Amino acid sequence: MEEIIRVDNLSFSYPDGQQALANVNLVIYQGETVALIGPNGAGKSTLLLHLNGILHSNGVVKVFGRPVDDKNLRWVRSKVGLVFQNPDDQLFSSTVFDDVAFGPINMGYSEAEVRRLVTKALDWVGMAGYEQRSPHHLSLGEKKRVAIATVLSMNPEILVIDEPTSNLDPRNKWSLIELLRGLAITKVVASHDLELVKALCHRAIVLDRGMVIADGATSRILADMPLLRAHGLAQAKIS
Amino acid sequence: MKHSFIDQYSDRDSIIHRLDPRTKLVTTLFFILAVVLTSPNRWQAFALYFFLVATLILLSRVPVLYVLKRSLVIMPFVGMIAIFIPFFKEGEVAGSYNIWLWQISVTYSGLQVFWNILAKAWLSILSLILLTSTTKFSSLLKGMERLRLPRVMVMLLSFMYRYLFVLVDEVVRMRQARDSRNFGGGHLWQIRTIGNMIGTLFIRSYERGERVYAAMMARGFDGQTRTLESLNFRQLDVFFGISLGLVLILSTVVNLLY
Numbered sequence: 001m002e003e004i005i006r007v008d009n010l011s012f013s014y015p016d017g018q019q020a021l022a023n024v025n026l027v028i029y030q031g032e033t034v035a036l037i038g039p040n041g042a043g044k045s046t047l048l049l050h051l052n053g054i055l056h057s058n059g060v061v062k063v064f065g066r067p068v069d070d071k072n073l074r075w076v077r078s079k080v081g082l083v084f085q086n087p088d089d090q091l092f093s094s095t096v097f098d099d100v101a102f103g104p105i106n107m108g109y110s111e112a113e114v115r116r117l118v119t120k121a122l123d124w125v126g127m128a129g130y131e132q133r134s135p136h137h138l139s140l141g142e143k144k145r146v147a148i149a150t151v152l153s154m155n156p157e158i159l160v161i162d163e164p165t166s167n168l169d170p171r172n173k174w175s176l177i178e179l180l181r182g183l184a185i186t187k188v189v190a191s192h193d194l195e196l197v198k199a200l201c202h203r204a205i206v207l208d209r210g211m212v213i214a215d216g217a218t219s220r221i222l223a224d225m226p227l228l229r230a231h232g233l234a235q236a237k238i239s
Numbered sequence: 240m241k242h243s244f245i246d247q248y249s250d251r252d253s254i255i256h257r258l259d260p261r262t263k264l265v266t267t268l269f270f271i272l273a274v275v276l277t278s279p280n281r282w283q284a285f286a287l288y289f290f291l292v293a294t295l296i297l298l299s300r301v302p303v304l305y306v307l308k309r310s311l312v313i314m315p316f317v318g319m320i321a322i323f324i325p326f327f328k329e330g331e332v333a334g335s336y337n338i339w340l341w342q343i344s345v346t347y348s349g350l351q352v353f354w355n356i357l358a359k360a361w362l363s364i365l366s367l368i369l370l371t372s373t374t375k376f377s378s379l380l381k382g383m384e385r386l387r388l389p390r391v392m393v394m395l396l397s398f399m400y401r402y403l404f405v406l407v408d409e410v411v412r413m414r415q416a417r418d419s420r421n422f423g424g425g426h427l428w429q430i431r432t433i434g435n436m437i438g439t440l441f442i443r444s445y446e447r448g449e450r451v452y453a454a455m456m457a458r459g460f461d462g463q464t465r466t467l468e469s470l471n472f473r474q475l476d477v478f479f480g481i482s483l484g485l486v487l488i489l490s491t492v493v494n495l496l497y
Contacts (some may be wrong), residue, residue, distance in 0.1 A: 054453050061389075068325060074459050077440055077457060082457040084450065084454050084457070086450070090454045091401075092397075092401055092402075093397065093401065094376055094377035094380060094397050094400055094401055098377070102455070102460075105465045132377075134401075136401065136405065150458065154458060154459070
């Protein structure tokens with residue numbers, strides 16, 4: 001299998017000195033759907049921000065074997081599509097169309113190509129016909145879908161999503177999981193929603209205090225109750 | 240949460256709605272210029288302007304009551320600025336009052352300037368309300384962009400429109416959180432709380448700005464702004480632009496002759 005992302009010995013501290021990542025190593029292969037699970041503050045989001053070069057650190061992040069540096073940032077961002085947790089941060093334009101078209105336009109595609117990509121991306125997420133709506137008129141479930149479309153329209157090789165189901169009600173959550181399951185693309189999903197992880201991901205990586213604690217098949221990791229308890233992912237034993 | 244939006248009624252359909260946003264922007268600008276530059280004693284011109292804007296409002300099928308209500312919201316601010324003018328303008332005295340130690344007099348020319356400021360402000364506001372309630376905010380932004388308004392300014396306006404209500408929601412939630420824990424307290428205490436809330440809101444907005452910027456970068460933003468072009472001038476625009484332009488020019492020329 002081809003390696004899409006390789007992270008070697010990545011450490012990162014925020015300006016206030018707080019260590020967010022410590023010697024993280026991981027490889028994502030083509031066609032996988034990988035869950036990144038861990039309690040609040042484990043460093044999940046920080047790790048995601050490294051995957052397409054928004055944050056830089058001492059370690060090396062490689063995309064398709066090429067180290068991410070300042071010169072190939074645009075290429076990296078066209079390959080690694082990153083969806084942020086809060087759609088109000090992700091959707092900043094005055095219409096849905098402008099938002100979904102933002103990435104393709106930055107990639108320098110022609111007008112006809114941009115329109116085609118926008119239509120296709122909105123179709124994928126079931127939001128066709130919403131082009132001229134304003135993002136603040138949408139419900140949270142709709143916003144999440146459009147946020148995913150804004151990244152899909154760039155035709156990425158890998159989709160990286162931060163907490164896709166946070167704050168969604170069960171119906172919206174399951175329809176979003178179905179949607180993600182239907183996308184034939186490599187995915188990395190950061191979440192502490194174990195239902196989502198179980199339904200969507202083949203492989204799970206447990207992250208806590210900036211360190212990779214475990215990495216393996218989802219079924220094995222979710223069955224390891226002592227591990228989940230130790231890292232705040234299951235109810236503590238009531239004694 | 241639901242709010243009434245800046246561009247309420249802009250999704251309706253009428254001749255005015257169908258005009259190109261650029262046509263509307265430019266004619267509105269010229270209308271306001273003409274109104275502001277007309278000398279105060281020419282009430283015929285003001286009648287003409289009022290007739291013009293009233294006709295357009297009727298044509299646009301935006302509810303008249305809504306337009307009137309909205310225009311009145313802004314008038315108190317204009318009034319506050321203009322209210323002192325009758326007292327300071329020199330000229331023939333219309334009335335003079337003694338209030339304790341001060342003698343205050345109102346002049347005719349001052350009164351004329353006063354009503355004139357109100358009339359000009361009201362006419363300008365009417366035309367702006369007409370513009371914003373017949374044009375979607377996003378098309379307005381596109382129009383500004385195509386009229387070569389600097390992209391940075393258009394983006395600022397776009398972000399303002401997008402996040403205004405996000406921030407309003409945040410304020411409403413903070414106020415609810417405060418009120419549900421508030422058991423009175425002195426006046427000074429309350430002011431302190433409001434100060435804290437403003438500070439928190441500022442920091443939150445700043446952090447949101449950083450997250451939005453990261454989301455933009457994640458989609459290939461490199462400081463350059465690019466756009467698709469898709470607006471069309473039609474015959475209607477040419478007709479509307481030329482005819483309104485002519486009326487305004489005529490009125491200005493007549494104004495100069497007097």
